[in-house]
Amino acid sequence: MIIDMHVHLSKELPVSEWLSTQWPNTQSCEHTAEQFLKKMDASKPKIDKAVIFGFRALASESPEAMRKDNDYIIETVKKYPDRYIGASLIDPSWGDKSIEELKRATRAGLRVVKVKFTSVHYPANCKGAIKLFREIDDLGILPVCHTDWTHWCHPSVLGNLAERFPDTKLVMQHFGISQSLDVITVAKRLSNVYADTSAVIHPRNILRFLEEVSKDRMLYASDTIRATERFQPQEELNRVLCLDLPKQIEEKVLGLNAIALLRSVGVEL
Amino acid sequence: MKIDVHNHIGYDPANDETRSEEDLVNEMKSAGVDICVIFPFPSNPDVIEQNEIIKRAHKANPDKFIAFALVNPKLSETPELLYEYKRQGFKGIVTDPRFGVDHGEKQFHETMECAYMLDMPVWLHSDDKETIMVPIAPMEAMMNKYPQIRFIMSSVYYDASGIASRHRNVYIDTAVFELGQDLAKALQPVGAHRILMGSHTPYGMLRREVDMINISGELSEYQKSLIFWRNANKLFDLGLV
Numbered sequence: 067m068i069i070d071m072h073v074h075l076s077k078e079l080p081v082s083e084w085l086s087t088q089w090p091n092t093q094s095c096e097h098t099a100e101q102f103l104k105k106m107d108a109s110k111p112k113i114d115k116a117v118i119f120g121f122r123a124l125a126s127e128s129p130e131a132m133r134k135d136n137d138y139i140i141e142t143v144k145k146y147p148d149r150y151i152g153a154s155l156i157d158p159s160w161g162d163k164s165i166e167e168l169k170r171a172t173r174a175g176l177r178v179v180k181v182k183f184t185s186v187h188y189p190a191n192c193k194g195a196i197k198l199f200r201e202i203d204d205l206g207i208l209p210v211c212h213t214d215w216t217h218w219c220h221p222s223v224l225g226n227l228a229e230r231f232p233d234t235k236l237v238m239q240h241f242g243i244s245q246s247l248d249v250i251t252v253a254k255r256l257s258n259v260y261a262d263t264s265a266v267i268h269p270r271n272i273l274r275f276l277e278e279v280s281k282d283r284m285l286y287a288s289d290t291i292r293a294t295e296r297f298q299p300q301e302e303l304n305r306v307l308c309l310d311l312p313k314q315i316e317e318k319v320l321g322l323n324a325i326a327l328l329r330s331v332g333v334e335l
Numbered sequence: 336m337k338i339d340v341h342n343h344i345g346y347d348p349a350n351d352e353t354r355s356e357e358d359l360v361n362e363m364k365s366a367g368v369d370i371c372v373i374f375p376f377p378s379n380p381d382v383i384e385q386n387e388i389i390k391r392a393h394k395a396n397p398d399k400f401i402a403f404a405l406v407n408p409k410l411s412e413t414p415e416l417l418y419e420y421k422r423q424g425f426k427g428i429v430t431d432p433r434f435g436v437d438h439g440e441k442q443f444h445e446t447m448e449c450a451y452m453l454d455m456p457v458w459l460h461s462d463d464k465e466t467i468m469v470p471i472a473p474m475e476a477m478m479n480k481y482p483q484i485r486f487i488m489s490s491v492y493y494d495a496s497g498i499a500s501r502h503r504n505v506y507i508d509t510a511v512f513e514l515g516q517d518l519a520k521a522l523q524p525v526g527a528h529r530i531l532m533g534s535h536t537p538y539g540m541l542r543r544e545v546d547m548i549n550i551s552g553e554l555s556e557y558q559k560s561l562i563f564w565r566n567a568n569k570l571f572d573l574g575l576v
Contacts, residue, residue: 089441091473125435126380127409159380161348187378187433187463193351194378216465 069151069324070106070116070299071210072239072264072287075099077138078122094292095121099142101293103149109300114321115335117178117210117328118142119153121291124185129163132156136167140174151333153178153210158198159186165201172205177333182212184219191226203231208331210237210262215245225252228259235327237285240264246271253279260327262287263319269305276315285327286320336560336575338401338567339363339541340372340458340487341508341533344392345385347376354537356392360399366541370567372533374403377431377460382407383416390423401571403427403458407434408442414449426571427456427487432469439473447481456485456570459492462510462535467493478502485570487531490521500524506570508533509544509562519553527558531566 074097081094099118106113120135136154143152154171156164156179168179179202183190190211202209213219221242228236241261242249246268253259253275263272264287275284286306288299306319325335346353356373363371373392375385382405393402404420406413406428417428428450430436436443438459450457461469466489475498478486487506488495499505499521507525509518510533521530534544548554548562568575 085441091437091439092441125433127407127434128380157380159348159378184465185433185435186380187431187465188349192349194349197351216468218465 067115067321067325068111068113068286068303069321069328070113070288070290071237071262071285071324072289073102073116073118073299074121074289074291075102075118075138075142076121076135094294097121097291097293099146099150102290103146105290105299106149109303111303113299113303115149115151117151117153117324119178119180120155123155123157124182126157126160129160129167132160132164132167133170136171136174136176139176140171143175151178151328151335152176153180155180156198157186158183158188158194161194161197164198168198168201169205172207176207177331178208178210178328180210182219184212184214184216187218189218190224191230195227196230199227199231199234203234206331208235208237208327210239213238213240213242213245213249215243221245221248221252225256225259228252228256232256232258234258235260235330237262237327239287240289241266241271241275243267246275250275250279253283259283260285260323263306264289264302266305269309272306272319273309273311276311276319281315281318282323282326284319285324336564337368337545338370338372338532338564339368339534339536339544340531340567341489341510341539342371342373342536343376344373345375345379345388347378349376349378352537356396356400359536360396362536362541363399366545368541368545369564370399370401370573372401372403372426372567374429374458374460375405377405377429377433377462380407380434382410386420386425390425393424401426401573403429405429405431406446408436408440408446409434413446417446417449417453417455421453421455425455427458429458429460431460432466437470437473438477439470444477444480447477447484451481451484456487459486459488461489461491462538464491466491469493471498474498475501478505487533487570489533496521496524499529503529505529506531506566508535509548510535510539516553518547519551522553522558527554527561528566530562531570532562
């Protein structure tokens, strides 16, 4: 079974033709459940399931906007329970309102939560982030967090957060992008840290992670965001396939690790 | 006379810190600063509520504070809010990349057009070194497109002096010049007439900013007065003599 651990969906309407042709760099964020299903089915090999979350609420203009994003995910999971695993998207900067939304989404069945601290310029170990993670820890759900080279989401900063909550497993999305070696350093020390393969700069570092850290904590992910991204999720899938991993290890990275991780937080598969 | 253009009041949810107007007034007294530009912490997305705090602080201290309103261009009601803020006595607006609206996006340009109509200076704020992630080309294109708008740019922006040297409608603050000599480096390309004292309190210190300008050997007394207050006086049309 192949599970894509990182897909953004949005039912936002496409931008007008005038805007898309006359305003430089305007991009439509539209990416519906149906559009991605086609991509999953067209992938070689076929992708069976995907963990999905919203996009606009990475930095939301209101708590209602965040709720709207999550509502679409809740509806989608109800509609396609065999293909999609839902995750809430929480903008931590709304404080108590963010926590309310997290609880609401969890009650609605979303056992995974996506947080991107870079989007709201929060260091991942600031007080506001810790407050949110205290709730995540209490709820026993799975946080999946963007990583990059900034002081907001550098692997060492997220590692500091993960270290405060040893019972909560945390997925470092993008494997640090250019900072994969730092993810390896952190994950060696912290057994609750996982990594996903999306957007990683040097795929060989995936091998290094598997050899030096663990074969059970690396997860395939595509980070597909827009319907117009023609080569996703196939390109990210190829990034794993090109490593020519032993069959047993490849199966773990492409799906078995995700199944074990998701089941550990109560996702029914 | 000393005017500082970079001060936050309200609640910062990232650091769980509340800063009151009294805290700032006390710091102003001890540092010998007469007037401060105040605006909310951009880490707080509830811009409407936080701008209310600024309004109340300004109303209570009209001679000490100049109010700027924090603006999220994503909010559809932004133009109406700006007209209301102008009516309430706000002098300018503040934007920040944390709202996720690029300087080249349509929403951002609409906000600039509104600021132009209301003759409100625009603070391109950032207190974060990761503004290196903000693409410079759309920012400069926007500055070019609206030459009548006066922009104050946080000196934390990557190559802030270089950008200011290419756009005569851009002022920079002193908030992140780590050393006095960094401030002096902006003198030739930008000019002392477009540098404003900005301390970034409560994370920076008024006292430190005053000292940095005072001890600079490269600044003449007149240039110091420009940075301390004359530039702000002209920019905000305060009528001080």
